[in-house]
Amino acid sequence: MKKILVLHTGGTIAMQENEHGAVQPNVINPLYSTIESLSTIASVIVDDYLNLPSPHMTPSLMIDLARRLKERVKEDQLDGIVVTHGTDTLEETAYLLDLILDWDIPVIITGAMRSSNELGADGPHNLIASVRVAASDDAKGKGVLVVLNDEIHTAKNVTKTHSSNIATFQSPQYGPIGIVTKRGVFFHHTLSKRDCHPVTQLTKKVALLKTYAGMDDTIIEAVAATHIDGLVIEAFGQGNVPPTIMPALKTLIARNIPVVLVSRCFNGVVQDTYAYEGGGRTLKEIGVIFTNGLNGQKARLKLMAVLEQSADHSIIQELFYK
Numbered sequence: 001m002k003k004i005l006v007l008h009t010g011g012t013i014a015m016q017e018n019e020h021g022a023v024q025p026n027v028i029n030p031l032y033s034t035i036e037s038l039s040t041i042a043s044v045i046v047d048d049y050l051n052l053p054s055p056h057m058t059p060s061l062m063i064d065l066a067r068r069l070k071e072r073v074k075e076d077q078l079d080g081i082v083v084t085h086g087t088d089t090l091e092e093t094a095y096l097l098d099l100i101l102d103w104d105i106p107v108i109i110t111g112a113m114r115s116s117n118e119l120g121a122d123g124p125h126n127l128i129a130s131v132r133v134a135a136s137d138d139a140k141g142k143g144v145l146v147v148l149n150d151e152i153h154t155a156k157n158v159t160k161t162h163s164s165n166i167a168t169f170q171s172p173q174y175g176p177i178g179i180v181t182k183r184g185v186f187f188h189h190t191l192s193k194r195d196c197h198p199v200t201q202l203t204k205k206v207a208l209l210k211t212y213a214g215m216d217d218t219i220i221e222a223v224a225a226t227h228i229d230g231l232v233i234e235a236f237g238q239g240n241v242p243p244t245i246m247p248a249l250k251t252l253i254a255r256n257i258p259v260v261l262v263s264r265c266f267n268g269v270v271q272d273t274y275a276y277e278g279g280g281r282t283l284k285e286i287g288v289i290f291t292n293g294l295n296g297q298k299a300r301l302k303l304m305a306v307l308e309q310s311a312d313h314s315i316i317q318e319l320f321y322k
C-alpha cells in the first residue's frame with residue numbers, strides 16, 4: 001500500500017460555519033473522520049502543519065512549506081503528498097511548489113469551497129479524490145497537481161475562476177489534464193515540459209499592477225518609490241498598455257528593474273504585435289520581458305524565483321519563454 005502524507009495548511013476545508021452564517025477556522029481539523037475512511041486507499045499519515053486562511057499565505061510561508069515537504073519526504077519515504085489549502089491563494093502555492101520541487105513524487109493540492117458543516121460540503125470528497133490521485137502511478141512526474149471537483153489540473157495553468165461555485169478551478173485554454181471517477185484516476189494529456197527553479201529563499205520584492213483605461217504613471221511611480229526589485233504589469237489584450245505609463249516603465253528598466261508583461265485576458269499570450277505607443281512592439285523595444293501565458297500572480301512568483309538566480313534581463317526573458 002502506498003504511503004501518503006496529508007499535510008494541512010488551513011482554508012475553508014478546515015473551517016466551520018456558525019449559526020450567524022460566518023465561516024471561521026476550527027481548532028480541531030474537521031477532516032479527521034474522512035482521513036480514517038482512507039485506510040482502504042493508502043497508508044495515510046497526517047501533518048497538522050498550519051491552520052491559516054489562505055489570504056494570510058505569503059511567499060516566505062510557501063518556501064517554508066516546500067522545506068517541510070522535502071524534510072517529510074526524506075524522513076518518511078513517501079509515495080505521495082496531499083496538501084490541503086485555502087482556495088483563494090491555492091494556485092500561487094501550487095505554482096511555487098511546482099517551480100521548487102524537482103522530484104517525481106506526486107504532490108496534490110486541494111481545498112474546498114464550502115466549509116465542513118455546510119450542506120454539500122466538498123472538502124471530504126476533494127480530499128479522498130486527492131489521495132487517490134497521489135496514490136496513482138500515473139501521477140508521477142507530472143509536477144504539482146490541483147485536484148478539486150473530480151478534475152486534475154496542472155499548477156501552471158489552473159486558476160480560481162468563480163468566487164463561490166465548487167467548479168471554480170479551471171485551466172483556461174487547456175482544460176484539466178485528467179479526471180477522477182468512481183472507477184479510477186484517468187489522465188488524458190500532460191504538459192510538454194516542466195519549469196524548475198529550485199530556490200530555497202525568496203528575498204526580492206516584486207509588485208503586480210493591472211492596467212486600466214486612462215491609467216497614468218502616478219501609481220507606477222508610487223510603487224517604484226518603495227524600492228521594488230521587479231514589476232509585473234497585467235496589460236490589455238495581446239500586451240498593450242496606455243501610452244501614459246511608458247515613461248515610468250522606461251525609468252524602471254533604466255534602473256535595471258525588470259518589467260514583466262502578462263495579459264489581463266485569461267486566454268492567450270502577450271506578443272509584440274502592435275506598433276503604436278504603448279503597444280507590444282514599443283514595450284519590447286524598451287526592454288519589457290514577455291511571458292508565455294502565465295497569469296499575473298504566477299508571473300510575480302516566477303520573477304521572484306528567477307531573480308534569486310539572475311538579474312540579467314536577457315536571461316530572465318529566456319526563462320519566461322519556457
Ligand SMILES: NC(=O)C[C@H](N)C(=O)O
Pocket residue numbers: 010011012013052053054055085086087088089111112113114
Ligand atoms: N474556499 C476557501 O478556502 C476560501 C478561503 N477564504 C481561503 O482561501 O482560505
